[in-house]
Amino acid sequence: MASASAIAAPAAVIVVGGLAICGAWERGEWTPEQAWNPLTHVKNSTANPPNVIPFPGPKRTPAPPPPPPGGTGRDGACFSAYMACVLADPNNDEHWESCRQAYLNCKNGLPTIFPGGGWVQ
Secondary structure (H helix, E strand, C coil), rough: CCCHHHHHHHHHHHHHHHHHHHHHHHHHHHHHHHCCCCCCCCCCCCCCCCCCCCCCCCCCCCCCCCCCCCCCHHHHEEEEEEHHHHHCCCHHHHHHHHHHHHHHHHCCCEEECCCCCCCCC
């Protein structure tokens, strides 16, 4: 037959474990009810504005200056197509850069389609 201490030890563990679970359960229900809990009680945002640090936006790089006009013939056609391309969207740096690259291709004698539809053979 088992001794009393052999039976009492597991029973004590079960009782203590049950009390710990009940206590944790009660604590879990008590915590959300507390006024200091920011997850369940929102503070008045006008009385206490959040400490917001403004995030600086990307720095806008100035657009490159337009290339000098080439005169007449192919150079003039390249420059005219370049200016039409730039004026289609003058505030977009990526568009401006693609227009500049197309102008350089045109000046090098390559058949070029400018962004926006200008074509120089």
